[in-house]
Amino acid sequence: xxxxxxxxxxxxxxxxxxxxxxxxxxxxxxxxxxxxxxxxxxxxxxxxxxxxxxxxxxxxxxxxxxxxxxxxxxxxxxxxxxxxxxxxxxxxxxxxxxxxxxxxxxxxxxxxxxxxxxxxxxxxxxxxxxxxxxxxxxxxxxxxxxxxxxxxxxxxxxxxxxxxxxxxxxxxxxxxxxxxxxxxxxxxxxxxxxxxxxxxxxxxxxxxxxxxxxxxxxxxxxxxxxxxxxxxxxxxxxxxxxxx
Amino acid sequence: xxxxxxxxxxxxxxxxxxxxxxxxxxxxxxxxxxxxxxxxxxxxxxxxxxxxxxxxxxxxxxxxxxxxxxxxxxxxxxxxxxxxxxxxxxxxxxxxxxxxxxxxxxxxxxxxxxxxxxxxxxxxxxxxxxxxxxxxxxxxxxxxxxxxxxxxxxxxxxxxxxxxxxxxxxxxxxxxxxxxxxxxxxxxxxxxxxxxxxxxxxxxxxxxxxxxxxxxxxxxxxxxxxxxxxxxxxxxxxxxxxxxxxxxxxxxxxxxxxxxxxxxxxxxxxxxxxxxxxxxxxxxxxxxxxxxxxxxxxxxxxxxxxxxxxxxxxxxxxxxxxxxxxxxxxxxxxxxxxxxxxxxxxxxxxxxxxxxxxxxxxxxxxxxxxxxxxxxxxxxxxxxxxxxxxxxxxxxxxxxxxxxxxxxxxxxxxxxxxxxxxxxxxxxxxxxxxxxxxxxxxxxxxxxxxxxxxxxxxxxxxxxxxxxxxxxxxxxxxxxxxxxxxxxxxxxxxxxxxxxxxxxxxxxxxxxxxxxxx
Numbered sequence: 200x201x202x203x204x205x206x207x208x209x210x211x212x213x214x215x216x217x218x219x220x221x222x223x224x225x226x227x228x229x230x231x232x233x234x235x236x237x238x239x240x241x242x243x244x245x246x247x248x249x250x251x252x253x254x255x256x257x258x259x260x261x262x263x264x265x266x267x268x269x270x271x272x273x274x275x276x277x278x279x280x281x282x283x284x285x286x287x288x289x290x291x292x293x294x295x296x297x298x299x300x301x302x303x304x305x306x307x308x309x310x311x312x313x314x315x316x317x318x319x320x321x322x323x324x325x326x327x328x329x330x331x332x333x334x335x336x337x338x339x340x341x342x343x344x345x346x347x348x349x350x351x352x353x354x355x356x357x358x359x360x361x362x363x364x365x366x367x368x369x370x371x372x373x374x375x376x377x378x379x380x381x382x383x384x385x386x387x388x389x390x391x392x393x394x395x396x397x398x399x400x401x402x403x404x405x406x407x408x409x410x411x412x413x414x415x416x417x418x419x420x421x422x423x424x425x426x427x428x429x430x431x432x433x434x435x436x437x438x439x440x441x442x443x
Numbered sequence: 444x445x446x447x448x449x450x451x452x453x454x455x456x457x458x459x460x461x462x463x464x465x466x467x468x469x470x471x472x473x474x475x476x477x478x479x480x481x482x483x484x485x486x487x488x489x490x491x492x493x494x495x496x497x498x499x500x501x502x503x504x505x506x507x508x509x510x511x512x513x514x515x516x517x518x519x520x521x522x523x524x525x526x527x528x529x530x531x532x533x534x535x536x537x538x539x540x541x542x543x544x545x546x547x548x549x550x551x552x553x554x555x556x557x558x559x560x561x562x563x564x565x566x567x568x569x570x571x572x573x574x575x576x577x578x579x580x581x582x583x584x585x586x587x588x589x590x591x592x593x594x595x596x597x598x599x600x601x602x603x604x605x606x607x608x609x610x611x612x613x614x615x616x617x618x619x620x621x622x623x624x625x626x627x628x629x630x631x632x633x634x635x636x637x638x639x640x641x642x643x644x645x646x647x648x649x650x651x652x653x654x655x656x657x658x659x660x661x662x663x664x665x666x667x668x669x670x671x672x673x674x675x676x677x678x679x680x681x682x683x684x685x686x687x688x689x690x691x692x693x694x695x696x697x698x699x700x701x702x703x704x705x706x707x708x709x710x711x712x713x714x715x716x717x718x719x720x721x722x723x724x725x726x727x728x729x730x731x732x733x734x735x736x737x738x739x740x741x742x743x744x745x746x747x748x749x750x751x752x753x754x755x756x757x758x759x760x761x762x763x764x765x766x767x768x769x770x771x772x773x774x775x776x777x778x779x780x781x782x783x784x785x786x787x788x789x790x791x792x793x794x795x796x797x798x799x800x801x802x803x804x805x806x807x808x809x810x811x812x813x814x815x816x817x818x819x820x821x822x823x824x825x826x827x828x829x830x831x832x833x834x835x836x837x838x839x840x841x842x843x844x845x846x847x848x849x850x851x852x853x854x855x856x857x858x859x860x861x862x863x864x865x866x867x868x869x870x871x872x873x874x875x876x877x878x879x880x881x882x883x884x885x886x887x888x889x890x891x892x893x894x895x896x897x898x899x900x901x902x903x904x905x906x907x908x909x910x911x912x913x914x915x916x917x918x919x920x921x922x923x924x925x926x927x928x929x930x931x932x933x934x935x936x937x938x939x940x941x942x943x944x945x946x947x948x949x950x951x952x953x954x955x956x957x958x959x960x961x
Binding site for chain 2: 286
């Protein structure tokens with residue numbers, strides 16, 4: 200359970216996030232949706248303290264995140280970014296082991312967990328000794344997810360996780376990944392500007408504009424009862440031909 | 444080429460020692476540069492504002508010519524391994540700082556962002572992500588620094604820090620091509636070899652690069668250790684000029700004549716006096732009339748057995764000039780025997796250290812000797828052309844002659860100073876471009892006449908006999924006369940600080956040999 204209260208952040212004079220309040224239920228997948236610069240990524244990065252807020256509070260399972268050391272907080276929160284954010288000098292095995300090692304897991308346990316994840320994510324066992332440059336985009340994205348899930352974090356944050364993939368691979372990979380039981384038990388906060396992705400993955404969507412929450416609700420609620428024209432326009436995903 | 448291999452064969456021990464010292468100097472300074480440069484590079488990668496100033500300062504250091512940098516360091520650090528290491532360290536610093544900085548700042552922000560997001564601390568990000576990813580760039584910097592240092596380390600021989608420069612500068616001083624190559628070829632091979640090795644390492648990837656870097660880091664102190672190889676320790680530390688160390692009439696002559704055995708430090712001849720003055724060496728090979736003998740209160744050790752050939756100064760003059768102006772010979776000979784070693788040393792001292800003009804020093808000398816006359820007025824139609832080489836003693840002698848001749852005769856003296864070396868001066872005399880100049884008997888013998896080696900061995904090196912020999916030979920061969928010697932001999936001399944020499948009771952070279960043996 201994540202609870203966000205009156206959160207705000209300015210960069211220079213620009214209000215990136217302006218008095219934002221909402222909550223995410225345990226096991227829920229919440230999608231932060233909006234245009235570029237609407238404050239969705241800043242909101243996400245405040246959840247694992249990559250950005251510190253100017254005002255407001257965030258509680259995860261009742262604990263104020265500002266009151267704990269940032270590295271320890273982050274080790275309990277999975278983090279996935281575009282194209283995986285993999286380290287070029289780490290093999291797949293080393294990448295998956297990153298957080299477990301920080302948590303001082305024993306090599307045996309780490310190895311077992313790595314195998315398990317490879318299996319679930321349908322990565323070939325031979326890929327353990329590969330470097331990111333030797334993988335396809337889809338594979339890199341899976342490894343990025345495996346790395347985030349390795350230590351079984353209760354919360355996973357994803358920042359445009361499929362943004363670097365072509366539309367076909369993107370659909371394919373996300374269906375596969377979100378079909379995992381691993382993720383269904385986890386609280387996921389995902390940032391995207393892709394409406395169909397949001398509609399497909401979200402338990403609830405939080406649509407943001409200019410740093411503020413415009414509407415939050417299930418995909419159905421947003422489509423059937425949009426709060427205003429902005430919501431209606433934004434969710435109107437059908438292609439409009441300009442000619443003919 | 445055969446000469447070269449013979450030389451290398453005869454000097455293998457020296458070559459190995461010099462090469463090891465060279466490697467040691469290169470890598471000690473590289474190690475220091477890494478210890479300072481890498482943290483500095485990391486610091487400026489974190490604080491962008493410090494970057495331009497730090498890189499600017501390191502860049503300026505890099506542009507100082509290496510000889511000049513050593514020149515700045517000698518007053519601060521004296522001679523020996525200290526200034527050499529500091530100079531090399533400063534040259535290695537820029538490539539290390541710059542490449543650490545570039546390597547770290549070029550790590551993709553998304554990678555460091557992911558690392559932070561996974562829960563790595565700043566130190567973990569640095570050690571596990573940024574530095575490993577910066578390694579190839581850092582190694583490129585290490586390569587640059589190593590190649591620069593192998594080159595600059597040859598200059599260590601100027602300041603008695605050893606290395607392959609000993610052969611190179613010794614060879615240049617002695618015009619010995621084999622010797623120059625014996626230093627230059629190994630130095631070039633070291634540069635090429637280290638460059639290739641580090642290039643190979645730089646292009647490894649992933650884990651292999653990290654392992655290679657670790658091996659290199661462990662190897663560095665070992666390579667550095669060569670700089671600290673124990674040099675031979677004498678009871679007295681000798682500092683000899685490269686030329687003196689190699690010339691048959693220098694150190695080898697001393698070994699043969701007196702059985703002197705030393706492991707001298709080799710050093711630039713102008714720094715030698717400074718080094719003995721600062722008590723960094725106890726014994727040097729100087730020239731017997733140098734002004735610094737007086738300035739630094741040095742004592743010349745008596746050369747009882749005449750190991751050093753005499754370099755008695757005397758004017759040498761063309762027969763044609765004597766024919767034209769017969770009075771010239773008596774005038775010039777008025778100075779015969781008037782300038783002893785100590786008088787000449789004092790005159791040199793007055794010009795070099797008290798910064799008096801040669802003209803004033805010459806006039807004072809002539810006045811004291813009762814030879815000064817104010818030139819009589821009147822038209823001077825007849826001229827005589829005098830030459831001199833380019834160092835203080837010759838400038839002073841030229842002034843003395845000019846004032847003497849113009850006071851005693853109606854001749855006008857035209858002075859051509861600045862005739863570089865012996866060969867230039869002598870050619871000018873032979874061809875009639877000048878009429879006379881002051882020369883030294885040893886130079887006349889060894890540089891101009893150059894009798895065959897077996898002839899030299901049998902010759903007596905007494906002042907009188909050398910004078911008689913060169914005079915006879917010059918008259919026969921060139922129709923040039925040696926007038927009467929001035930009285931001093933500017934020859935090689937071993938010298939010590941007077942105080943130490945007195946404490947140890949050393950007055951002569953045999954005293955020195957006895958002292959060293961007990």
